[in-house]
Amino acid sequence: MSQRPVNLTHSNNLLPFIEYFESQGIQWRDTADQYQIPDMLEDQTYWLPTHAALSFISAMISKSHDRLGIEVGQLLTVGHMFPELGQALEKCQSLSDGIHALVEQMQTMNNHVIFWPEKINDKWYLCHRGAYPIFAPGYDQAEWFRSFALITMCRDFLGETWIPHSVWLSFKSHLAQRLPTGMEPVEVRYEQAYGAIEVPLPRDFKPVEIDYKREAWFEEIKRLVHSYAPLPWFNIDWLAGFIGVSTRTMKRRFTENQCSFQELKEKKRCELACELLEQSVPVADVAWRCGYSDLSNFNRAFRRWKSMTPAQYRKAHGSKQA
Numbered sequence: 001m002s003q004r005p006v007n008l009t010h011s012n013n014l015l016p017f018i019e020y021f022e023s024q025g026i027q028w029r030d031t032a033d034q035y036q037i038p039d040m041l042e043d044q045t046y047w048l049p050t051h052a053a054l055s056f057i058s059a060m061i062s063k064s065h066d067r068l069g070i071e072v073g074q075l076l077t078v079g080h081m082f083p084e085l086g087q088a089l090e091k092c093q094s095l096s097d098g099i100h101a102l103v104e105q106m107q108t109m110n111n112h113v114i115f116w117p118e119k120i121n122d123k124w125y126l127c128h129r130g131a132y133p134i135f136a137p138g139y140d141q142a143e144w145f146r147s148f149a150l151i152t153m154c155r156d157f158l159g160e161t162w163i164p165h166s167v168w169l170s171f172k173s174h175l176a177q178r179l180p181t182g183m184e185p186v187e188v189r190y191e192q193a194y195g196a197i198e199v200p201l202p203r204d205f206k207p208v209e210i211d212y213k214r215e216a217w218f219e220e221i222k223r224l225v226h227s228y229a230p231l232p233w234f235n236i237d238w239l240a241g242f243i244g245v246s247t248r249t250m251k252r253r254f255t256e257n258q259c260s261f262q263e264l265k266e267k268k269r270c271e272l273a274c275e276l277l278e279q280s281v282p283v284a285d286v287a288w289r290c291g292y293s294d295l296s297n298f299n300r301a302f303r304r305w306k307s308m309t310p311a312q313y314r315k316a317h318g319s320k321q322a
Contacts, residue, residue, distance in 0.1 A: 009053050009112055011038070011046040012080050017057065018042060020072045024064070031059050050112050050131060051285075058138035068141055073148025081149055084108050095157040096205055099126065102153075103207055106227040113146060114231060116242070117199070117207045124201040125168070126150050129194040129231065133288045140171045143195050150197050158200070168196040193233075206244045218257045222264060229268035232291040236261045270305040273298075277314045286310065 018041055021028040029039045035056040038046055061068050079086025085108075088101040099117050106115065112131035117124060128146045132139060147167060155162050166187045173190040208224065210217055224242070228234050239261070240250035254261050269290045276286040287298035302310050 009048055009050040010081070010083075011041050011044075011048055012083060014041055014048070014053060014056070016072045016075050016080055017060070017068070020068075020075060021060070021064075026060070026064050028060060031063065032056060034059070051136075051281075054132060054136060054138040054142060057141055061138070061141060070144050070148070073145045074152075078149050078153045081113075082108075089153065089156065092157070095154060095199065096201060098153060098157055099199075099201070099205075099207065100209070102126075103224075103227075107223050114228065115150075116228065116231075117201070117205070118196075118242075119205075120196075122203075123166075124199050124205060125166075125196040126154070126199045127168075127194050127196040129170075131289050132285060134171055136285075140169075143169055143171060147195055147197060154197070154199055164197040164199065166196075166198040168192040168194070170194055207242055208244075210243055218253070218259070221253065222259075225261070225264045226268050229265045230272060230289060230291045232293060234265065234291060266301075266305065269301070273302060273310070274306070274313065277310055278317050280314075283310045283314075 014037070018028065020026075032039055035052045037048060037052060037056050038044070057068065077086065078089060082105065085102065085105045088105055089098050092098040092101055102115050103117070114129045116127050118127050119125075128143075128150065130139070130142055130146065132142075147169070151162075151164065154164075161182070163183050163186055165185075166189065168189050170192050171190065208220070210220055221239075221243070224239065228239070228242075231238075236250055236254075237247050240247045243250070245253075251261070273286055273290050276289055277283070281289070283298075284295055287293075287295050290298060290301075292298035292301065299309060302308075302313070306313055308316070
């Protein structure tokens with residue numbers, strides 16, 4: 001099981017917001033105190049409950065304005081969100097290299113957000129999915145926040161004025177906000193399954209490069225399963241397409257290594273569910289984090305894994321419902 005608590009977010013994620021509040025003269029410390037957010041974020045780093053960080057952002061929106069995610073997002077760098085990734089990107093020479101680094105770094109990130117490149121209708125998109133459901137406080141702001149973080153990352157390789165042709169957002173269009181100056185030509189599509197920005201990658205781009213001559217090549221595949229198992233649509237067909245092989249070849253690779261794809265995926269989801277339940281995350285949120293949009297399906301899966309319900313598991317491990 002991961003040693004890093006999966007229901008926490010790094011305080012670096014809030015720093016751009018704090019810097020924005022300070023620059024605009026917006027009082028934020030009293031609101032931060034309500035959600036137990038330390039007021040020393042600029043001087044020290046912390047791991048904070050993700051739900052508290054989102055609630056803080058949501059509360060600050062009502063105090064300032066509903067374009068907070070866009071305004072702050074434009075000031076954001078990926079290094080704010082994930083310092084390790086920021087360091088890896090500094091060594092990259094192209095956007096292709098940067099996306100390879102992003103996929104490789106997925107294992108070291110706190111998985112309250114998942115990033116992946118995907119080819120859709122012959123166009124490449126850099127996609128993202130957050131850990132909390134669409135009805136969570138501050139969800140739309142967090143999605144704008146992630147979208148602009150990825151746009152900023154791409155601009156490091158494509159130039160400061162680059163904008164994507166298309167942006168996908170998963171929230172409803174009535175939450176739409178006016179785009180910043182210069183981004184009016186962008187096509188924005190709402191109510192999608194996940195967030196994404198269209199990116200200019202070669203037609204033959206491969207999200208990962210697996211060297212089958214290396215002795216530990218299958219470990220790389222297992223790491224990919226570990227990173228992407230929480231996606232609701234994650235199956236062996238998706239993994240095969242991600243790696244760039246046929247489903248038949250992918251199945252053969254697992255058989256040759258005496259490993260079951262389904263068991264590996266279920267093991268990761270089970271470990272993630274148990275860790276979240278032990279951290280008192282509400283069961284509905286645990287289900288979402290593990291790739292289940294339907295709570296009853298998650299409950300059935302958990303019974304299959306642990307021979308008990310999520311509530312029984314939580315009680316057995318001494319956690320209190322959040």
